Amino acid sequence: MTNRLGNPAYRRYGRRMVPLSLLYVGAIMLATRFIPDNAPADARTIGLALLPGLAILGWIWAMGRLLVELEDEYLRMLEVRKFLVATGLTLAVCSVWGLLQVFAPAVPKLPLFFVFPLWALGLFAGVLFNRLTLGGNGGA
Amino acid sequence: MKELRAERGWSQQDLAERLDVSRQSVNAIETGKYDPSLPLAFRIAEVFAMRIEDIFLKG
Numbered sequence: 001m002t003n004r005l006g007n008p009a010y011r012r013y014g015r016r017m018v019p020l021s022l023l024y025v026g027a028i029m030l031a032t033r034f035i036p037d038n039a040p041a042d043a044r045t046i047g048l049a050l051l052p053g054l055a056i057l058g059w060i061w062a063m064g065r066l067l068v069e070l071e072d073e074y075l076r077m078l079e080v081r082k083f084l085v086a087t088g089l090t091l092a093v094c095s096v097w098g099l100l101q102v103f104a105p106a107v108p109k110l111p112l113f114f115v116f117p118l119w120a121l122g123l124f125a126g127v128l129f130n131r132l133t134l135g136g137n138g139g140a
Numbered sequence: 141m142k143e144l145r146a147e148r149g150w151s152q153q154d155l156a157e158r159l160d161v162s163r164q165s166v167n168a169i170e171t172g173k174y175d176p177s178l179p180l181a182f183r184i185a186e187v188f189a190m191r192i193e194d195i196f197l198k199g
Contacts, residue, residue, distance in 0.1 A: 007162070074165035074174050134173045136164050 009069040016062040024055035056116055078130050085129050086122025093118060141195055142170045144188050158187045 031048045039045045063083070070076040094115060100107040127140045145155050145166075152170070156163045161180070168174035169184075176184065185192045 072161050072165055073177055073180060074168050075162055077174070134168065135171070136167065 007070070007072065007075070009066055009071065012069060013062055013066045016065070017059065020055045020058040020062065023058070024052050027051035027055060059116075078134070081130055082123050082126030085126035086119045089122040089125055090115060090119045141184065141188075144190070144195065145170075148188075155187070159183050 027048075031051065035045055035048055067076060067079060067083075070079065094110065097107070097110045101109060127137075131137065131140075145152070150158075152163045152166045156166045159166070159180070160183075165174070165176075169176055181192050181196065185195055188195060
């Protein structure tokens with residue numbers, strides 16, 4: 001195992017994430033194109049709206065598989081630490097913002113849609129945390 | 141471990157390939173930032189043809 005690109009687990013991860021990301025973008029474009037702002041919550045609307053969700057479920061599955069398939073225990077630990085930092089940050093932001101929404105209703109609502117992007121941003125914080133505490137590239 | 145590797149004239153990459161791990165793993169173990177699992181410690185001992193306790197210090 002020479003580097004990230006040479007690691008079979010990361011290569012499989014990339015091969016899974018690229019088509020899932022294309023599916024996500026395509027599904028978002030479809031939903032934007034065919035669901036008008038005042039659309040009724042019928043089966044067609046709900047089906048189109050849930051389509052990008054399939055890609056997100058796929059991303060989560062691919063990330064889980066990465067942890068299972070990474071045989072290099074140090075690289076796996078870096079990934080797990082990134083996931084933990086991202087999860088901690090997401091829980092912190094959502095919980096605190098949720099309390100604000102309850103007790104200070106004037107605060108803008110945080111749409112649930114943003115939870116996953118927020119978690120993905122947390123991965124970058126995880127990379128920084130790894131770099132600061134362990135050196136190296138932090139699992140970037 | 142760094143000394144043992146140097147005695148054999150191996151680079152971190154050489155040792156990583158012998159252990160089937162990344163160079164980052166070797167570096168993290170050598171710099172004390174990561175303690176290897178027992179199975180990896182056994183592989184390291186095997187590669188150096190030594191006992192685990194002769195390679196790693198307690199604590």
